[in-house]
Amino acid sequence: MTNTTRLISDSLELPGALEAIETYFENGWSDGLPVVPPTAEAVTAMLDGANLAPDAILGIEPVKGAVITAEKAAINAVMAGCKPEYMPVVAAAIDAITQPEFNLHGITVSTMGAAIMLVVNGPIADELGINSKTSAFGPGHRANATIGRAIRLIVQNVLGTNSNDGLDKATLGHPGKYSWCVAENEDVLPSKWEPMHVTRGVEEGESAVTVFPGLSATQFGEHEANTPESILDAYAQRLYPLGPNVSEVAIIVCPEHAAYFDNARWKKEQIGRYLFENARKTVSEWTAMGLPSGAQQEQNTKLDPAESDRLVSVLASPESAIPIVVGGSGGAWSAVIPTWSNGARAKIVTRPVKKS
Numbered sequence: 001m002t003n004t005t006r007l008i009s010d011s012l013e014l015p016g017a018l019e020a021i022e023t024y025f026e027n028g029w030s031d032g033l034p035v036v037p038p039t040a041e042a043v044t045a046m047l048d049g050a051n052l053a054p055d056a057i058l059g060i061e062p063v064k065g066a067v068i069t070a071e072k073a074a075i076n077a078v079m080a081g082c083k084p085e086y087m088p089v090v091a092a093a094i095d096a097i098t099q100p101e102f103n104l105h106g107i108t109v110s111t112m113g114a115a116i117m118l119v120v121n122g123p124i125a126d127e128l129g130i131n132s133k134t135s136a137f138g139p140g141h142r143a144n145a146t147i148g149r150a151i152r153l154i155v156q157n158v159l160g161t162n163s164n165d166g167l168d169k170a171t172l173g174h175p176g177k178y179s180w181c182v183a184e185n186e187d188v189l190p191s192k193w194e195p196m197h198v199t200r201g202v203e204e205g206e207s208a209v210t211v212f213p214g215l216s217a218t219q220f221g222e223h224e225a226n227t228p229e230s231i232l233d234a235y236a237q238r239l240y241p242l243g244p245n246v247s248e249v250a251i252i253v254c255p256e257h258a259a260y261f262d263n264a265r266w267k268k269e270q271i272g273r274y275l276f277e278n279a280r281k282t283v284s285e286w287t288a289m290g291l292p293s294g295a296q297q298e299q300n301t302k303l304d305p306a307e308s309d310r311l312v313s314v315l316a317s318p319e320s321a322i323p324i325v326v327g328g329s330g331g332a333w334s335a336v337i338p339t340w341s342n343g344a345r346a347k348i349v350t351r352p353v354k355k356s
Contacts, residue, residue: 006054007040007071024079029157031149031178035079046074049084050091050354058091059098061159063105068094072158073150080150080179086128086143088353089209090150093118096211096351097151103346107213108161113170114340116151117214117250118181119324121197122207124353125183132183134328137217148181174216185325188255190262196324199268200350207353212250213340222257223332228266229274231257231334236279236314238336243291244281244312247320248343252335254327272318279315284308322348 014020020037024030036042047054047070054071061068070091077090097104097116107114120130131141139145156162170177186195197208222234235251242249251271253261261271286293293312315321320343327333340346 007043008054009043009071009075011040028162029079029153031152031156033178035153036081038075038078042078043071043074045084046077046082046087047071050087052087052091058094061098061104062100064159066159068098068154068158073154076153076157077146077150080153081142081146082150083128083142083146086147086150088355089118089120089124089128089130089147090154092209092351092353093147093151093211094154096209096349097155099349101347102211102213102349103340104155104159105161107340107346108155108159109167109169110340111169111171112215112340113173113177114213114215114346115174115176115180116148116155117176117212117337118148118151119196119210119212119326120147120181120183120207120353121186121195121202121210122205122353124207124355125186130181130183132185132187132326134330136182136185136326136328137180144181144183145179148176148179151181152177152179176214176216180214182326185255185327188258188329189325190258190266190268192262192265193268193323193325196322197350202350202352207355208350209353210348210350212337212348213346214250215338215340217252217335217337219333219335221331221333226260228261228264228270229278231260232271232274232278235334235336236275239275239279239314240281240289242314242338242342243289244286244293244314245316246314246338246342247316248339248348249315249321250337250339250348251321251323252327252337253323253325254332254334255325255329256332257334258325268323269318271323272315272321275321276313276315276318280311280313282308283310283312286312316343 052070056070
């Protein structure tokens with residue numbers, strides 16, 4: 001497939017690569033890092049990587065109605081440093097983030113500072129070398145860095161949401177807003193666990209990308225606990241600051257902790273069930289933390305004693321916990337990644353990756 005003659009984006013004639021990079025900085029088309037100049041040949045190769053026509057619509061942002069065409073996505077994927085074979089994952093992620101339930105507009109203009117986290121499952125993760133093991137959330141892997149960065153540049157340059165134009169109102173933000181893409185470490189899944197994308201409805205053996213409206217991760221070390229219950233009690237301590245009735249939260253399980261779940265023959269759904277049933281505080285305890293529990297209280301009056309002692313779970317349901325096995329061996333470090341609005345107004349979305 002050759003798309004060069006059908007590209008419709010405006011072209012710029014620049015004397016060299018350095019001048020091109022500076023032009024992109026000056027026009028606000030960069031995320032603050034140098035970009036790869038998107039020549040027509042490079043954009044065509046990117047489109048060919050997913051067998052996409054330039055005018056194919058990959059997604060429409062529901063609030064603004066902004067259209068993301070394959071050509072615009074490919075331009076930004078080139079700028080991010082992607083290889084053409086990464087383009088199917090980028091296309092699937094665009095489909096996911098433009099679903100109404102993901103609430104991309106709310107996420108990107110909020111003061112809360114959420115970023116888009118991509119988790120890739122299935123054969124394509126190994127084929128592309130998407131890191132799921134040691135320092136999975138860290139630097140050093142081109143596929144992770146550039147696929148996640150491509151989505152950020154698309155949000156900025158195609159949808160027009162960035163901090164320079166005042167639409168991104170994040171009070172703090174976090175580094176995931178540059179790039180945030182990992183794969184699930186399917187090699188060390190407990191024997192009774194299926195990969196995350198299968199749990200979420202994609203066929204076994206297929207590839208998929210799941211997008212999270214993620215806030216900053218809370219990493220913790222738990223080196224003493226060696227049972228599922230004691231490990232999950234450690235998770236609960238990191239969940240409590242989120243408040244009660246969390247609708248969706250990513251539970252990042254390192255391989256060492258995953259091995260304890262495997263030894264105990266725990267199924268994945270037992271994680272959410274245990275946390276829902278045991279990670280609880282009374283209404284009065286939530287109130288003392290300054291976190292609303294849904295209890296009715298008249299101003300300047302005390303809670304009814306019966307209501308005050310009622311236990312309320314940190315999770316809205318057992319399904320609110322989304323376990324993902326990520327990381328390398330050698331250290332019992334896991335994490336909790338909250339989602340924007342605790343999942344109340346933005347939902348995690350999974351889409352299959354369609355290879356060319």
